[in-house]
Amino acid sequence: MTDLFSKFDPLIEQRETLLESGLTDPFNLVMEEVESPTVAICNGKRTILLGTYNYMGMTFDPDVIAAGKKALEDFGSGTTGSRVLNGTYAGHKAVEQALMDFYAMDHAMVFSTGYQANLGVISTIAGKDDYIVLDIDSHASIYDGCALGNAQIVPFRHNDVEALDKRLRRLPAETGKLVVLEGVYSMLGDVAPLKEMVAVSKAAGAMVLVDEAHSMGFIGDHGRGVSEAQGVIDDVDFIVGTFSKSVGTVGGFCVSNHPKFEILRLVCRPYVFTASLPPSVVATAATSIRKLMDSAAKREHLWENSKRLHAGLRQLGFTLGTDDPQSAIIAVIMPDLETGAAMWEALLDEGLYVNLARPPATPAGMTLLRCSLCALHSESQVGDILGMFAAAGRATGCIS
């Protein structure tokens, strides 16, 4: 008998080697208690959270919690059904209305996760003879959306406008084309040149989908994302986003002004063949989204945090993923996985949690310590974070 698991042997071996050195498993951390969006108890120790994507700190907002509790009481713990059967409650329509209001768009469709939103929209709208042109560093959910569908897939070099333009020009004029971009790329925290990319896409007759998962609530005057900040949101055909970052719960969505958009509810398999979100989740999401519309002061504080952490880490001698702070993600580039894991553990010992990211999730085989800031990180917490990076960096030899 061939053991179907033998294909995982190299990964099992790599993990064992890493853990034999006595390191804490970076992919098995348990948060025993969560005090707030920025503090949890890990291994019995009070730990500052700097790797949660909880950009706007909505998870403990009193209005959000109250809305969730009320929906749990009034509508029960779950819908036990698909959106197209028994799984659409008043709360699902209310959160879709909140999204239409937030983005000022005509249509909104809510999925059970952000992953499923990309999976569903991409696999459904691009058919066999259509082309999907996408950035090589696209998120796994975008690639999986391509794999679930059967369109022709054309990748181009990360954030390279000319490479995108060249490929679009070589495609047959009359075929359907979908260009898939992200506002913020989550591994390095860099922003896409959407203004130029949307322009060349439109010139080639392509439809454009932008995943704004890591920019919603924070980037742009209304928090609508990088496409708003760069003034091209009106030319974007579909915006995909998630509730599991700035919104502070779980779920995914797509908003659009396409006049035929609603038909997707009947033909999009990752929307139809799964249970809808629980009533408490859509109630917390709707409340959070409406509060995010009016969060200019929080957005400003988050930018301050991002700028200060970026400058501080640079000053300490760390190599960062971007030359300037472009989003709420600051990626610290580690020389290799062993050093990255050692640094990750040293930070945890100091009382700081960051994400350890490694291939294949990362571009160019990099190992990253990814920091995502929260609007609720206080000035003194950012100071503490820099102190912990200094101590851990010196202890592991990452900086001198």
Next chain:
Amino acid sequence: MPDRQQIYATTVQLIEPFNKKDAAITEATRFAQDLEWDSLTVLDFVATVEDEFDVIITMNMQAEIETVGQLVDALVRLKA
């Protein structure tokens, strides 16, 4: 329209700067196993080939291409 032999010769030339192992190139040379290219090298090489021949080699097509000879066959079809 260039013939197969011309396309093969040009392809071998284009491989040269990416051939860090100095492997001998034949029709049967495999990109992943023999040249040990990672996904970024593949992206750069494919972009170079696309620019040279003014074609698009989709990821769907790339999945079917393992050897230099198969790439040349694909280019012959694309230029036909």
